[in-house]
Amino acid sequence: MSKRKEDLKLIEACLQNDRKAQKQLYEEHKTAWFLCCLRYAEDRMEAEDILQNAVISIFTSLKSFDPDKGTFSTWSNRVVINAALQFLRKWRPVDYRTVSEAEALDYPDKSETIYDRLNAQELVRMVQQLPLGYRMVFNLYVIEGFKHHEIAEQLKITIGTSKSQLFKAKKMLKKRLELLFQNQ
Amino acid sequence: MKMRDPIEQIFQKYLKKQSPEKEGWNTPSDDLWGKIESELPLKNEDKRPGLWIGIGIILLFLGLSASFIWLYSLQKKLEYMHSIEPKSSLLTNEDTVQPNRKDKLISSDNKRSASSDRISTIPRSTKKRFLKDNAGSKSYIDPTISYQRPFVKKQILRSASSFGKLQEKENCAISDKVNTPTHSIMMHNRNGQPNARIATLPSLSTRLQSEGRDYALTMGGIAVHKSTSKPNELTPLSIIMYTGLSASSAPIKGEMAQGYERVLESNKMMPTYHVGIELLKGISSHWSIRGGLNYLDVSLWSYSDIEATYDPASEQKSDNGMMKSTQRFSVPSHSGMRKGLARLQYPQSMGVSKGEIIEGNIDIVEKYHILKFPLGIQYALPLPSRWSVYTGAGVSWNWVMGGRAIVREMSIKNKQSMEVEALQLTQPIIPNYIEWQGRAGAHYRMNSQTHLLLETEIRRSVRPILDIDQMKSHIFGYDLRLGVSYRI
Numbered sequence: 001m002s003k004r005k006e007d008l009k010l011i012e013a014c015l016q017n018d019r020k021a022q023k024q025l026y027e028e029h030k031t032a033w034f035l036c037c038l039r040y041a042e043d044r045m046e047a048e049d050i051l052q053n054a055v056i057s058i059f060t061s062l063k064s065f066d067p068d069k070g071t072f073s074t075w076s077n078r079v080v081i082n083a084a085l086q087f088l089r090k091w092r093p094v095d096y097r098t099v100s101e102a103e104a105l106d107y108p109d110k111s112e113t114i115y116d117r118l119n120a121q122e123l124v125r126m127v128q129q130l131p132l133g134y135r136m137v138f139n140l141y142v143i144e145g146f147k148h149h150e151i152a153e154q155l156k157i158t159i160g161t162s163k164s165q166l167f168k169a170k171k172m173l174k175k176r177l178e179l180l181f182q183n184q
Numbered sequence: 185m186k187m188r189d190p191i192e193q194i195f196q197k198y199l200k201k202q203s204p205e206k207e208g209w210n211t212p213s214d215d216l217w218g219k220i221e222s223e224l225p226l227k228n229e230d231k232r233p234g235l236w237i238g239i240g241i242i243l244l245f246l247g248l249s250a251s252f253i254w255l256y257s258l259q260k261k262l263e264y265m266h267s268i269e270p271k272s273s274l275l276t277n278e279d280t281v282q283p284n285r286k287d288k289l290i291s292s293d294n295k296r297s298a299s300s301d302r303i304s305t306i307p308r309s310t311k312k313r314f315l316k317d318n319a320g321s322k323s324y325i326d327p328t329i330s331y332q333r334p335f336v337k338k339q340i341l342r343s344a345s346s347f348g349k350l351q352e353k354e355n356c357a358i359s360d361k362v363n364t365p366t367h368s369i370m371m372h373n374r375n376g377q378p379n380a381r382i383a384t385l386p387s388l389s390t391r392l393q394s395e396g397r398d399y400a401l402t403m404g405g406i407a408v409h410k411s412t413s414k415p416n417e418l419t420p421l422s423i424i425m426y427t428g429l430s431a432s433s434a435p436i437k438g439e440m441a442q443g444y445e446r447v448l449e450s451n452k453m454m455p456t457y458h459v460g461i462e463l464l465k466g467i468s469s470h471w472s473i474r475g476g477l478n479y480l481d482v483s484l485w486s487y488s489d490i491e492a493t494y495d496p497a498s499e500q501k502s503d504n505g506m507m508k509s510t511q512r513f514s515v516p517s518h519s520g521m522r523k524g525l526a527r528l529q530y531p532q533s534m535g536v537s538k539g540e541i542i543e544g545n546i547d548i549v550e551k552y553h554i555l556k557f558p559l560g561i562q563y564a565l566p567l568p569s570r571w572s573v574y575t576g577a578g579v580s581w582n583w584v585m586g587g588r589a590i591v592r593e594m595s596i597k598n599k600q601s602m603e604v605e606a607l608q609l610t611q612p613i614i615p616n617y618i619e620w621q622g623r624a625g626a627h628y629r630m631n632s633q634t635h636l637l638l639e640t641e642i643r644r645s646v647r648p649i650l651d652i653d654q655m656k657s658h659i660f661g662y663d664l665r666l667g668v669s670y671r672i
Contacts, residue, residue, distance in 0.1 A: 120198040
């Protein structure tokens with residue numbers, strides 16, 4: 001049986017609230033979902049809270065998943081992102097304040113070899129350290145691939161704010177990367 | 185084609201993965217699934233199992249009540265039939281016909297006494313004439329009459345015990361199919377009515393008999409009478425309506441998981457109210473069964489210390505010059521661990537430093553609406569005059585219909601103030617539960633049908649309503665109620 005058919009069979013069982021199937025689906029996707037939560041959260045504990053809400057949303061809204069419109073991974077990832085944004089809106093006051101221009105530095109001019117020394121954990125930590133507004137816009141634009149007008153609609157901000165938040169987020173990340181490279 | 189920013193490329197390369205490799209840092213903790221599972225909807229076949237149990241209890245209760253009512257109405261009907269004189273001039277007011285067995289004519293006298301408990305037999309010639317004259321007539325036929333007399337032709341009272349409570353009888357025949365002499369000892373109550381009979385010889389029959397107010401089940405050689413000569417003081421079947429005050433508490437006991445603060449107190453009794461409607465059926469001169477519905481509002485209180493570690497990253501300056509910082513906390517409550525945010529506010533001049541612990545406390549009241557289905561037994565003792573006292577015990581299945589939490593206050597310490605922005609529940613409400621009940625009260629008889637009752641009840645959940653980590657909590661409470669009982 002192909003992977004896709006297996007997935008569909010598993011989803012069918014989950015729709016019947018079959019606990020074993022739900023756990024199996026969770027085990028298969030938990031790392032991807034959790035990585036997504038980590039990017040939006042401030043720390044691991046908050047990421048687990050988001051994941052908890054997200055998984056419940058996935059299972060309760062599983063009926064709306066249409067296999068003809070895309071893969072389960074893409075659909076569930078979108079649910080996780082929505083859960084993360086909802087969680088942050090509810091529990092974290094979003095501040096789209098600006099940071100000082102001094103924080104903005106040029107891109108570090110490093111070779112690919114140095115970039116290769118990076119690992120995902122360090123990068124996730126850097127994203128987590130961004131102010132919440134920067135973090136949300138950066139994740140939505142860079143990682144999820146949303147357009148600025150979509151982000152503005154999602155976060156209820158202007159397109160200009162979305163662009164400036166992204167710009168400043170990248171500047172801050174550049175600074176962090178440079179510090180990292182200096183230490184190495 | 186537009187080139188993407190190098191920063192974007194780096195982060196996309198490492199973070200935009202649909203199936204990342206499992207490592208410790210990017211894998212959620214193992215116990216997370218347990219938390220998720222507890223909040224997922226139940227399996228389809230398991231949906232609301234408690235509801236079906238509740239419906240079953242109600243149906244059982246209604247069935248039993250209907251049986252009692254039917255028997256009671258049958259008894260009344262028989263009494264009525266006995267009071268009607270037969271229309272045929274051939275029958276005396278002491279005689280009637282058993283329609284199922286027209287070859288027998290038996291006495292309809294229902295007022296049995298120790299000495300007059302005999303049946304006069306009508307001569308065969310009279311019986312034949314009567315049947316001929318009344319052929320086709322239904323005026324004297326009633327199906328209930330077939331129940332009205334025992335199949336005893338002769339009973340002789342032999343002796344009485346020295347206390348006057350035991351009587352020895354000899355039945356020459358007690359079965360319509362088998363005539364078997366039975367020697368028996370009757371036990372009588374204070375009013376001289378039989379309430380038990382032990383036979384020394386088997387009757388070889390099993391039947392339900394109705395003799396006026398006595399129901400008799402004869403099985404083998406032992407017959408048990410239910411005497412209703414003096415009806416239960418609390419009436420054979422009554423409906424009780426009541427309302428009153430309640431006080432409930434659920435102390436949380438035990439150790440909490442590491443990292444959570446200790447609950448200082450959770451045992452304060454919170455006053456609420458309740459209303460109820462129940463049926464009471466007397467099953468003997470003293471014992472009754474009681475059950476019905478009861479709506480109860482329950483308030484549960486818990487008080488916790490919280491400690492927040494100051495982190496300048498979450499600090500903001502507010503319009504009034506005060507500094508604000510938002511801290512996360514997690515405290516136990518009766519419906520489970522509650523996560524929330526505490527917004528701290530303090531003067532800028534306070535100079536709180538990073539890592540400093542800011543203390544506060546939180547007071548949570550959870551209010552629940554509970555529909556109870558109590559079922560129990562009670563023992564009543566009539567007192568001189570119009571009073572009687574009673575005590576009883578039972579169980580109740582309690583359906584928690586809904587609830588809400590109220591955060592009462594946060595303390596202010598050292599010019600800091602705290603307020604809770606919101607509380608996130610790990611589970612919405614406490615689970616449905618079963619409780620033990622014990623009650624005691626007094627009845628005042630206003631008239632033959634109406635009683636006033638003053639009652640107190642204590643209750644405790646059979647199993648803990650809260651059972652997380654090492655913490656357990658039972659609900660217990662007291663009710664004080666005033667009600668009215670009306671004989672149906």
